[in-house]
Amino acid sequence: MACVAGASFALVAGARALVQRPRAAALAAGLVALPLLAAGCGSAGGDTEKVDIVATTTQLGDFVREVGGEAVAVDQILQPNSDPHDYEPRPSDVEGAASAEVIFASGDNLDAWIGEIVSDSGSDAKVVDLGAEVPVRLPGESSGEEASKYDPHWWHDPRNAEAAVREIERALAAADPAHRPAFERNARAYLAKLRALDRGIARCIDSVPPTRRKLAVIPSQTTQAQASAQDLSELAKTIEAEDVQAIFPESSLSSKVADAIADQTGASAEYTLYGDTLGPEGSSGDTYIGMEEANADAMVRGFTGGERGCNPSD
Known part of the structure; x- marks a missing residue:
């Protein structure tokens, strides 16, 4: 596993869960190069009051x-x-x-x-x-x-x-x-x-050979912190050396850095992941279950170079 040190935000939490949990039931369980981190009270008895x-x-x-x-x-x-x-x-x-x-x-x-x-x-x-x-x-x-003390993005499991x-x-x-x-x-x-x-996500991640689940971390990119040029240069070298297939931008953040690294390394930045929030209404990630299913599918596509996806609900 290739890993560049940095902050562990939403999607990285899932990546680390994959390493610690072999059958990978956590949703974000397999990240490659990722998150661009990171009226009065209703009464208790009424039929109509909420x-x-x-x-x-x-x-x-x-x-x-x-x-x-x-x-x-x-x-x-x-x-x-x-x-x-x-x-x-x-x-x-x-x-x-x-x-x-x-x-x-x-x-x-x-x-x-x-x-x-x-x-x-x-x-x-x-x-x-x-x-x-x-x-x-x-x-x-x-x-x-x-x-x-703990990574706060616990919902990805x-x-x-x-x-x-x-x-x-x-x-x-x-x-x-x-x-x-x-x-x-x-x-x-x-x-x-x-x-x-949980079972469906485990099945999806298990469908990818372990040797193709290569993990790399884009250091600390959030609205509060940005990775340095040196960090990104080292990450690009790691991605090339380890033949990482995909970089997954977080859907709610700019993909500018991921796109730049993808252009430099030849990795794909096509597949986005939901991290800190659900997606807008009508999107594939507008519910918790929809978000995690979309992420599992995106990761399988990224890990396999777009050869196949996986729907955890199938």
């Missing part, structure tokens, strides 16, 4: 809607293609938190700004740190503004998504006991889909 929920990220918003169904009203702070690493809270975020009964956060310093929002709003909502509940953890950044969904079910049931049976039913159905996703 529980007001705040979810910090697009993934959490999707999870809460799947479990809560028609019984919840979700105020999702981050929108598709937004960057959680440099998000600046808006007045509308404070207003949403003020009326929320439950606030779901991703944790591990990804959405640390939620603390400011809650403080400014005076909210007494229950804040649920879902990142604290997940079973599969990778080391985080050791220094800088985003330093954290469906097993972690399962743990988050169970915690969401418990929190919603506590907030709205009257709808507990519906929450349990919705969660059970969605958990079955997540387990199928």
Whole structure:
């Protein structure tokens, strides 16, 4: 495995999961050269009133809607293609938190700004740190503004998504006991889909010979940090030496650097991956499951030089 040292952001987390988990059930489990990193509360008893929920990220918003169904009203702070690493809270975020009964956060310093929002709003909502509940953890950044013990992009492993969904079910049931049976039913159905996703991704990654799953990391490219010219020069040499077939730009970030390295090395930069956020409505990644399926397909295509793709749901 070829690896250039650098920050471990969303897609890199999945790449490292592949190395640590041979059958690769984590979605982003096989990255090559990557991320260009990186109204009043509803009462618990009424049939028509909904529980007001705040979810910090697009993934959490999707999870809460799947479990809560028609019984919840979700105020999702981050929108598709937004960057959680440099998000600046808006007045509308404070207003949403003020009326929320439950606030779901991703944790591990990804959405640390939620603390400011809650403080400014005076909210007494229950804040649920879902990142604290997940079973599969990778080391985080050791220094800088985003330093954290664990990599915060935990959702790229469906097993972690399962743990988050169970915690969401418990929190919603506590907030709205009257709808507990519906929450349990919705969660059970969605958990079955997540387990199928996990199996499907493992099958897709297993279809690629291990010798073709070569990993390289573009050092720290986010809106807050850029790789140096020396970093990129060394990476290009590594890609050529290791015969890496593809560079995967992150869908929400500029592909300029990836395209430049691809031109220099002959690797493909055709296949993008969803990293920090879901895709826009109508895209292949506008749901969590859709995002992870699209990423698995893109990685198989990249690893095989476009010879074939793989749909985890087949």
